[in-house]
Amino acid sequence: MRTRRTRAPEAGRSRIQPALNGRPASPWRASRERLLDREVKREAVIRAAAHAFNHKGYHNTSLDDIAAALDVTKPTVYYYVSNKEQLLFECFVAGVEQIRAALRQVKSLRVPARERLSAVLRNYAQAVASEFGWCMVRVEDQDLSAAMSAHIKSMKSEIDHGIRRLIREGVQDGSIHPCDPKMTAFALAGSLNWIAHWYRENQSMTAAEIADAFMAVFDNGLRPRGAPAAGNGPRRATAGRGARPRAARARLPQAPVAR
């Protein structure tokens, strides 16, 4: 049952590995030479794990599955990773690291806090929509050892407090409508996290477009701007919203799409 690595270019799927159309490419499948760095393979293992977790869920994915996706066997996976739990952890870190980076980066920006927040949330959305989004969002502490669970919790908390701080600063500098920072952060992060539940790569919208759409909702709110709720039809209250795909977002650094 176990397919040896003897499977050469078969069924055309593994040609010369064009970037990747369906699943992440396997460095093993390519060739036999060992010149590939260990780290490259290790990352391939993690990426394959993320891909499998994404599609089948953590508990429904066996290490044999992950190994098979790379055309190797289970011991090979264990050669690069100590156990299944660690795989999940690494996927989580890979995703969350993007958000932490974004938080660090906006610190130096000299724009109103709402714009900094906006930039962070845009990166946030892209991280959640990335291949590691599922792992980042769905990890349950019960699946992890106490140590790793604590580690993850602290990273999550760091992000949460970073967002709260931006909100607080925004309220202070007047760029954000007065609100409760904690609840607002929960609401924002929640809706972004949820993207991981429905977004699929072949979606019509890119992650950046989704982020833009969400930011429009967050920024404007449901209650109409301007005239207080008198009978006014759908007016184009603010420029750029509506059917227009994407307004020129001024000078805010557009989040460079990962990968």
Next chain:
Amino acid sequence: MRTRRTRAPEAGRSRIQPALNGRPASPWRASRERLLDREVKREAVIRAAAHAFNHKGYHNTSLDDIAAALDVTKPTVYYYVSNKEQLLFECFVAGVEQIRAALRQVKSLRVPARERLSAVLRNYAQAVASEFGWCMVRVEDQDLSAAMSAHIKSMKSEIDHGIRRLIREGVQDGSIHPCDPKMTAFALAGSLNWIAHWYRENQSMTAAEIADAFMAVFDNGLRPRGAPAAGNGPRRATAGRGARPRAARARLPQAPVAR
């Protein structure tokens, strides 16, 4: 004669009340008398399952766990429920039913759509914060048979479209700021769904209070009211070039591997 009062276990779609606080009580533990109705016990099983799923996750909960929580044995559980999957399904239905009910109820209200939406979302929040919230939110299709997965998906879709419709109506009657109904519904539902991830019963806030806080955020939006509608806040600090956010790493971030 013919006291066959109970249909096949499948048919009895019991509407389980969210009920009491603390952990669910066991009808068995209470006493030995058999006068308790079968349906009562069946609901107790489901509620115990929800409680266990909540705390340990679906896959980390064995049917022995659920049985033990009720001071019975596994075959007893199987006497009331056909399999584990069905338990999860029933928990989902119990939670989602509240939202569907809310959607039906507001249909008759003659208030602006934004207020109807608000009412629905308030119920939504409470359902998600209920004991069945976890199941409602975390069910993964991969854990369910094709039939049940489809069933759940249709119920979710029904709710989604109900919310979208309210948003659309609100935009039309002018009570909601013009927006994309689909994306807005995603954003709203997402942040509410996420409540299930962090809310615990002994929290300082009740579910209703959380709902109110969220609605305040949704209604007002981040951008200050009365402020210029261009993309930026009132204050305009000099946009000094700090460090530009750099591209997200192509390589996996190095993981601080524990252990």
Next chain:
DNA sequence: TAGGATGACTACCGGCCAGTATGATCCTAT
């Protein structure tokens, strides 16, 4: 008071799967 219906337990099976023992094969350096 027999007999069916209901409710629950003991004891087990079988499959899946994480993780491992062992060793073959290749690469590199000396």
Next chain:
DNA sequence: ATAGGATCATACTGGCCGGTAGTCATCCTA
């Protein structure tokens, strides 16, 4: 050309857990 390390496969174990068979206990009704 050979030692030693790096890489990976075959084959196995051991435990957990969903699910079932068979059986007993109790209650209700006639």
